[in-house]
Amino acid sequence: MNYSQMKDERLLAFYENVREQVVLDAGSRYRFAGDGVRAYADELREEMERRRLRFTPIDWHHR
Template identity: 45%
Template sequence: MSIENSNDESVLRFYENIRIQVAADRASGGRHHLLGNTAKQHADVLREEIDRRRLTADRIDWP
């Protein structure tokens, strides 16, 4: 299933899950990285879809 076919709630939930994992990476003090470039690319696609749909979500603060 593509992102375009997902409902608003699912898009926001996917994005929020990545944001939470990035926050966990930051909280670990950089010792462990749960996410890499693939997750960042996926988050960018989700962010574009969120913006296209005019939804609101906190931006991810990437380390």
């Protein structure tokens, strides 16, 4: 997906939604944020880093 045309706020919101899901998954026996979601989040993170946006990184170790 091409994120270059997406507004900063939208990128941050999408990433935050994934981060929140990962946090929720940590307390559940079910996992909704799998490898595909992680790849999606990585793409968002790369674009946000390219733009030098400030964001809270996802802690994938607590999955």
